[in-house]
Amino acid sequence: MAKPYVIGIDMGGTNTAFGIVDARGNVIASSSIKTAKHAKIEDYIDELYDEISRMIAANEAEGKINGIGIGAPNANYFTGTIEDGVNLPWPTPIPLADMISEKFGIPCVITNDANAAAIGEMTYGAARGLKDFIMITLGTGVGSGIVINGQMVYGHDGFAGELGHVIMKRHNGRTCGCGRTGCLEAYCSATGVARTAREFLEIREDDSLLRDYDIDSITSKDVYDCAVKGDKLAQDIFEYTGNILGEALADFTTFSSPEAFVIFGGLTKSGEYIMRPIRESYEKNVMGVFKGKTKILISELKESDAAVLGASALGWEIKED
Amino acid sequence: MAKPYVIGIDMGGTNTAFGIVDARGNVIASSSIKTAKHAKIEDYIDELYDEISRMIAANEAEGKINGIGIGAPNANYFTGTIEDGVNLPWPTPIPLADMISEKFGIPCVITNDANAAAIGEMTYGAARGLKDFIMITLGTGVGSGIVINGQMVYGHDGFAGELGHVIMKRHNGRTCGCGRTGCLEAYCSATGVARTAREFLEIREDDSLLRDYDIDSITSKDVYDCAVKGDKLAQDIFEYTGNILGEALADFTTFSSPEAFVIFGGLTKSGEYIMRPIRESYEKNVMGVFKGKTKILISELKESDAAVLGASALGWEIKED
Numbered sequence: 198m199a200k201p202y203v204i205g206i207d208m209g210g211t212n213t214a215f216g217i218v219d220a221r222g223n224v225i226a227s228s229s230i231k232t233a234k235h236a237k238i239e240d241y242i243d244e245l246y247d248e249i250s251r252m253i254a255a256n257e258a259e260g261k262i263n264g265i266g267i268g269a270p271n272a273n274y275f276t277g278t279i280e281d282g283v284n285l286p287w288p289t290p291i292p293l294a295d296m297i298s299e300k301f302g303i304p305c306v307i308t309n310d311a312n313a314a315a316i317g318e319m320t321y322g323a324a325r326g327l328k329d330f331i332m333i334t335l336g337t338g339v340g341s342g343i344v345i346n347g348q349m350v351y352g353h354d355g356f357a358g359e360l361g362h363v364i365m366k367r368h369n370g371r372t373c374g375c376g377r378t379g380c381l382e383a384y385c386s387a388t389g390v391a392r393t394a395r396e397f398l399e400i401r402e403d404d405s406l407l408r409d410y411d412i413d414s415i416t417s418k419d420v421y422d423c424a425v426k427g428d429k430l431a432q433d434i435f436e437y438t439g440n441i442l443g444e445a446l447a448d449f450t451t452f453s454s455p456e457a458f459v460i461f462g463g464l465t466k467s468g469e470y471i472m473r474p475i476r477e478s479y480e481k482n483v484m485g486v487f488k489g490k491t492k493i494l495i496s497e498l499k500e501s502d503a504a505v506l507g508a509s510a511l512g513w514e515i516k517e518d
Numbered sequence: 519m520a521k522p523y524v525i526g527i528d529m530g531g532t533n534t535a536f537g538i539v540d541a542r543g544n545v546i547a548s549s550s551i552k553t554a555k556h557a558k559i560e561d562y563i564d565e566l567y568d569e570i571s572r573m574i575a576a577n578e579a580e581g582k583i584n585g586i587g588i589g590a591p592n593a594n595y596f597t598g599t600i601e602d603g604v605n606l607p608w609p610t611p612i613p614l615a616d617m618i619s620e621k622f623g624i625p626c627v628i629t630n631d632a633n634a635a636a637i638g639e640m641t642y643g644a645a646r647g648l649k650d651f652i653m654i655t656l657g658t659g660v661g662s663g664i665v666i667n668g669q670m671v672y673g674h675d676g677f678a679g680e681l682g683h684v685i686m687k688r689h690n691g692r693t694c695g696c697g698r699t700g701c702l703e704a705y706c707s708a709t710g711v712a713r714t715a716r717e718f719l720e721i722r723e724d725d726s727l728l729r730d731y732d733i734d735s736i737t738s739k740d741v742y743d744c745a746v747k748g749d750k751l752a753q754d755i756f757e758y759t760g761n762i763l764g765e766a767l768a769d770f771t772t773f774s775s776p777e778a779f780v781i782f783g784g785l786t787k788s789g790e791y792i793m794r795p796i797r798e799s800y801e802k803n804v805m806g807v808f809k810g811k812t813k814i815l816i817s818e819l820k821e822s823d824a825a826v827l828g829a830s831a832l833g834w835e836i837k838e839d
Binding site for chain 2: 356358364367444452485
């Protein structure tokens, strides 16, 4: 029998959120600390240990934690290590899983943020019961977590599922944070939507509520606010974004023919302004044999809890010996 | 214990090849019949049964056949059915697996041609020991078979692995047999190479041995023959083809991060004329985290035996009760 609780830790460059989660996906208790406060990773882990231990004690959960799951940028499930090239205040690679499980005396599994979200969705959310689905996270970047035949796809090196970096524009594409050009992420992340807004405002000449904003600091939230008010240019920005995302999803289907895509992250707050063009573009672009078969769903995880929930779900993978 | 032999059947629109295969991948005996000769599927299966029974008897293999594997166009592994929209002389869908296993009294599994090739490669060929690889078949079309974590990817409906139909040119792309435009298959199949040859001959003005051929009937073999003789235009055609294929493989890696791609089919006979540009384009285009990690291999299956071998490997999936 698995123990009744798991700990989920969502480690970001700025904040680290964590919580105790039960088998039904209820977050029993949660809190956070500043990631960047500590110059040394050891001090960070000490503070995390103190805070989580206090939380465990307050909830009478001592000895009842099945495992600790961590979602972190560039975290490798196979090696338990945070690899190079991430926005964290410490030198990489960091053998995080080992450090945490030694400190806590509880088994620890880590994976990247998007995979954690997919596992969370499969365990507690819109993908319950699905064996073949693809999670797409639309945030600052575009992440993905792929589940095939009920199993997370990690690839031979643990880095599978970088669908934000398929090339959507092979000529004259936007620069991407990965150092290449034309990536899906450069168009369909929240940042990508803001870039599209700036492009549209420069190229087009029609009136728009967006012209009242400072063009250099427009956000995807501003675009949504204007779209809701009936602003044509703002709505066209979502149309453009959804169209590209639909084209991308249509290509992904040729790979694993999923039963559903689950879309997660801030951009989904724009609701049908973004979801309708995604669905329309997907059905228009997908190969005949796949038409009408694949659902495009919005995540059912509460945004505030999602990262912790997703990470926590990894804690159930640990089997008692 | 599995029985010592399997039957592989490669069902094409024109011919059906079949053979008896042992556990080491030796084709003990093989033959073929005309697929299109019979107006009724039942008559076709009768002839296949007579021919294969004779072969089994001649090789003293009665009672020693573990299973029958069939590779066929649009064959669905899950349903055992050949689905609609294929170039076969009989009405579809055809419940082929059931019809064959009833007639022969031997369990039968079917899948599409490219998946059969991938299973063959994993069982007997270049992918032995690999748990994560993608088979790309370059023939009249471009097919694919994807293996993740040692398992064939079928998708929720059995139609996964249509990588010949990801979109490589979103504007002004070539028409594809699937009814859309810009698909990988329209550029990188043998037919695609011939189309490129015709385009190059029309657009460019430099001398080429290819100008001695009838432009409307140029084949990828003609392009190879000229490339070998040092013809620059012919070599550029492979450069163009390999470049697109490398871009496509780089995108596929973001999905499943395979240990290797295995390239199969007629076009691989062009050797380094096609393989060098594929490898160079792949390394140039792939995302940083994947650089230098993934091998691009040529199939080790003998072309003449490959389809039968690949199909036969499915026969090992059948476990004796």
